[in-house]
Amino acid sequence: MDMFAVLEKLAVPRPNHSEAVEKTAAYLQGLLSSWDIPFTVQEFVLRPYQQLLVGYACFFLSLLVLLFVIKRKPLPILISAVAIWVLLFLEFEYFIPLVSPLITKTGQNIIVNFPAADAVRELVFAAHYDSKTDFFDHIERAKVYRFIPIAGVLGLLMSLWVLLRKKFASLGRPALSIATVCLAGALSVYWGLVALGFGGYIFLSGQSCGAVDNGGAVVTLLALAKDIREGRVKTGKSTVTIVFFAGEEVGPQGSRHFVKKYFGEDAAKRTVPASLVNLELVGQNGNMLYWTKNGIFLSFLATDAGLRARLDAAWKGVSGKTMDAGGSITDDALHFLRAGIPAITVGHTGIPGLGEGGFHDVTDCMDRVNPDNLYLMRRTLKKYIEGY
Numbered sequence: 001m002d003m004f005a006v007l008e009k010l011a012v013p014r015p016n017h018s019e020a021v022e023k024t025a026a027y028l029q030g031l032l033s034s035w036d037i038p039f040t041v042q043e044f045v046l047r048p049y050q051q052l053l054v055g056y057a058c059f060f061l062s063l064l065v066l067l068f069v070i071k072r073k074p075l076p077i078l079i080s081a082v083a084i085w086v087l088l089f090l091e092f093e094y095f096i097p098l099v100s101p102l103i104t105k106t107g108q109n110i111i112v113n114f115p116a117a118d119a120v121r122e123l124v125f126a127a128h129y130d131s132k133t134d135f136f137d138h139i140e141r142a143k144v145y146r147f148i149p150i151a152g153v154l155g156l157l158m159s160l161w162v163l164l165r166k167k168f169a170s171l172g173r174p175a176l177s178i179a180t181v182c183l184a185g186a187l188s189v190y191w192g193l194v195a196l197g198f199g200g201y202i203f204l205s206g207q208s209c210g211a212v213d214n215g216g217a218v219v220t221l222l223a224l225a226k227d228i229r230e231g232r233v234k235t236g237k238s239t240v241t242i243v244f245f246a247g248e249e250v251g252p253q254g255s256r257h258f259v260k261k262y263f264g265e266d267a268a269k270r271t272v273p274a275s276l277v278n279l280e281l282v283g284q285n286g287n288m289l290y291w292t293k294n295g296i297f298l299s300f301l302a303t304d305a306g307l308r309a310r311l312d313a314a315w316k317g318v319s320g321k322t323m324d325a326g327g328s329i330t331d332d333a334l335h336f337l338r339a340g341i342p343a344i345t346v347g348h349t350g351i352p353g354l355g356e357g358g359f360h361d362v363t364d365c366m367d368r369v370n371p372d373n374l375y376l377m378r379r380t381l382k383k384y385i386e387g388y
């Protein structure tokens with residue numbers, strides 16, 4: 001299989017709200033069928049505009065804060081300011097949809113299963129096939145998002161301040177009124193910037209091809225599936241499951257559905273224990289990389305040390321090198337870790353080059369791909385499976 005040629009076909013913008021994501025799913029299924037590899041499709045309710053809807057809802061709530069500051073109503077200010085926090089935490093940290101179900105469509109996870117006769121373990125490999133374009137690049141975005149906690153707290157303090165101004169005549173001076181309204185206005189402008197960060201991509205014409213995030217990973221797992229099917233990987237007593245997720249860039253939603261439905265409630269207590277190797281940013285320049293933590297806002301879970309050691313041994317066998325340690329990431333492995341399933345995400349450092357930056361942007365197209373690294377990851381995963 002010519003991995004680079006398949007990646008060239010895959011590397012087109014395929015955001016979750018577009019028809020291109022269905023076309024990509026169909027392309028993947030067509031390839032698997034043409035190689036005589038059985039697969040199942042797991043459908044789920046996909047909320048393709050999650051960030052956009054949450055972003056604009058936060059902006060709207062900040063406008064309510066401004067309105068009630070002008071009207072000098074402390075309790076409605078408090079309710080609107082608290083609603084911003086509730087929305088952000090429930091939607092993003094706890095995956096409880098509030099505004100994102102306003103627009104839904106059907107998402108598809110594609111599952112390939114190679115069962116072992118006397119399986120003693122299940123090795124799951126995963127990669128998401130959707131892509132994303134963001135309004136700000138990662139540096140601009142970080143500059144904007146870093147003030148979210150401060151803006152959230154200021155919104156809450158606004159209600160207290162307006163309450164104090166109503167109680168004490170000395171705080172009712174016109175200059176303070178103007179300053180208070182200006183601050184509330186500045187907060188609304190700020191939440192407007194956050195909304196652009198979350199949902200401003202609808203105004204952009206240039207789109208990320210998602211070549212390295214995460215086309216390279218998808219191609220690597222396609223090649224792995226073909227290698228297993230054609231007997232080039234000795235899977236032994238390991239059942240190997242390869243999953244292509246949708247909805248990663250808006251949640252991650254596909255993997256949340258998969259973990260719930262595929263493993264059920266007692267994921268960590270199965271008689272055939274499962275583990276996950278998730279692939280992100282595979283096929284750019286640089287050394288193999290693993291991320292040490294996975295999380296969103298509050299809790300960051302450590303990725304699995306046992307899997308890391310096995311992957312490190314496999315990578316050493318292929319290249320003579322040890323993996324680099326990355327920081328934290330938010331991706332599909334999160335739901336496995338939260339369910340008590342050992343998991344880790346690996347990819348490539350991107351150095352020399354843009355490293356972990358320059359994704360969700362036009363800079364993530366084919367000229368960023370390092371074909372040698374695609375091939376090396378394929379060999380490393382084979383060695384990893386055979387190492388059990």
Ligand SMILES: [Zn+2]
Nearest residue numbers: 213214280281
């Ligand atoms: Zn990704």
